[in-house]
Amino acid sequence: MTEASVKKLPKGIEEGAIIELTDENNRFIGKGYYGKQNKGRGWILTRNQQETLDKTFFAKKIKTAFERRAALFSDPETTAFRVFNGEGDGIGGLTIDYYDGYYVISWYSEGVYTFKKTVVEALMKTADVKGLYEKKRFAVKGTYMEDDDFVAGERAAFPLMVKENGINYPIYLNEGAMVGVFLDQRHVRKTIRDKYAKGNTVLNTFSYTGAFSVAAALGGASKTTSVDLANRSKSKTIEMFSVNGIDYEAQDIIVEDVFNYFKYAVRKQLKFDMVILDPPSFARSKKHTFSARKDYPELLEQAIQITEKNGIIVASSNCSTFNMKKFKDFIKKAFSHTGDGYRILEEFTLPEDFRTIKEFKEGDYLKVVFIQKL
Ligand code: SAH
Numbered sequence: 001m002t003e004a005s006v007k008k009l010p011k012g013i014e015e016g017a018i019i020e021l022t023d024e025n026n027r028f029i030g031k032g033y034y035g036k037q038n039k040g041r042g043w044i045l046t047r048n049q050q051e052t053l054d055k056t057f058f059a060k061k062i063k064t065a066f067e068r069r070a071a072l073f074s075d076p077e078t079t080a081f082r083v084f085n086g087e088g089d090g091i092g093g094l095t096i097d098y099y100d101g102y103y104v105i106s107w108y109s110e111g112v113y114t115f116k117k118t119v120v121e122a123l124m125k126t127a128d129v130k131g132l133y134e135k136k137r138f139a140v141k142g143t144y145m146e147d148d149d150f151v152a153g154e155r156a157a158f159p160l161m162v163k164e165n166g167i168n169y170p171i172y173l174n175e176g177a178m179v180g181v182f183l184d185q186r187h188v189r190k191t192i193r194d195k196y197a198k199g200n201t202v203l204n205t206f207s208y209t210g211a212f213s214v215a216a217a218l219g220g221a222s223k224t225t226s227v228d229l230a231n232r233s234k235s236k237t238i239e240m241f242s243v244n245g246i247d248y249e250a251q252d253i254i255v256e257d258v259f260n261y262f263k264y265a266v267r268k269q270l271k272f273d274m275v276i277l278d279p280p281s282f283a284r285s286k287k288h289t290f291s292a293r294k295d296y297p298e299l300l301e302q303a304i305q306i307t308e309k310n311g312i313i314v315a316s317s318n319c320s321t322f323n324m325k326k327f328k329d330f331i332k333k334a335f336s337h338t339g340d341g342y343r344i345l346e347e348f349t350l351p352e353d354f355r356t357i358k359e360f361k362e363g364d365y366l367k368v369v370f371i372q373k374l
Helices: 003-007 055-068 116-126 183-196 211-218 232-242 258-267 292-305 324-338
Strands: 018-022 028-037 040-046 080-085 094-099 102-107 131-136 150-153 160-164 167-171 201-205 223-228 252-255 272-277 282-284 289-291 307-317 342-348 367-373
Touching: 055 080, 055 116, 080 160, 080 183, 102 116, 116 131, 116 150, 160 183, 167 211, 167 232, 183 211, 183 272, 183 307, 183 342, 183 367, 201 211, 201 258, 211 223, 211 232, 211 272, 223 232, 223 258, 232 252, 258 292, 272 292, 289 292, 292 307, 292 324, 307 324, 324 342, 324 367
Parallel strands: 102 131, 201 223, 201 272, 223 252, 272 307
Antiparallel strands: 018 028, 028 040, 080 094, 094 102, 131 150, 160 167, 282 289, 307 367, 342 367
């Protein structure tokens, strides 16, 4: 919704209220719901004035979304992916992920959460749902946020084992916002495993549960080093290696601030054949505040210094406030500072199950570039 139309919204409008937008000549523009989500104030759900936003409407959107993922559903090597991607599938503010028979709905505003009953019913009707969990990604002031995310069906036994292009991931659907793997990097992990890992030393920074490290190890990396600040990352990464039949003791798993690690690595003149950079958009540690928009070029400069000649840097960002063009400017800037040459080998944006629409560019947030240092 544009700012102009927001200003005309009635005072005291409630989250989840159905609203009709009209232009200054009172002509119908669209119909949707009111719901605060970041800078947005809601989503248009239809441009057709006759359409009612009822059960049938939601059920149709969900059914269509499932049909679009038919190829993924029939792939025995991949049992986790996104089945509904917000505005890309016609209902902004709502995503649904699939984990081998179990589903997770993420609600991005109080407004969309008011449609919970309708959405859950539509999902249960469309799919063979073993169990359903939810993530409320909005803070409701003054009320208790439930920590049990279970909604319906039967509870899964955790870890729930899922597969992605044959790689095993242990998943925890009831331990907070993150479940163990970020589904939007599927093609990137496969590419690392199949094309770039063999015989190489790999440094995976901001490694979380080590999914990129495992992909590299499965692709024949000579050794992986995973670095993440969070204490829990160590046991999660050990588990991730183990369920894929890799001896984790032959890998380095380091719990440390990446920025400290880079200082150490530069001082020790360590060099890696491949460096993976996948920082959060914003992060605050004891000593550093990192903002991808501001600090990515500097992060890249450090990575370049510890990458072998002809080695690969996988630069990734999920920050929605800059696009691929800008990201490539960051890359150019960093290499011009270090004085090294480079070549871009391949690029990735969101995979096909993370459908986007051209009217909402921020939804197309993922940028991954494979860069060779010359
Ligand atoms: N690359 C991961 C996802 C990264 S999620 C994957 O593909 O699975 C972001 C991670 O960055 C979190 O695990 C968080 O603990 C870590 N992190 C944030 N700030 C950090 C810092 N300064 N040093 C190291 N890790 C950091």
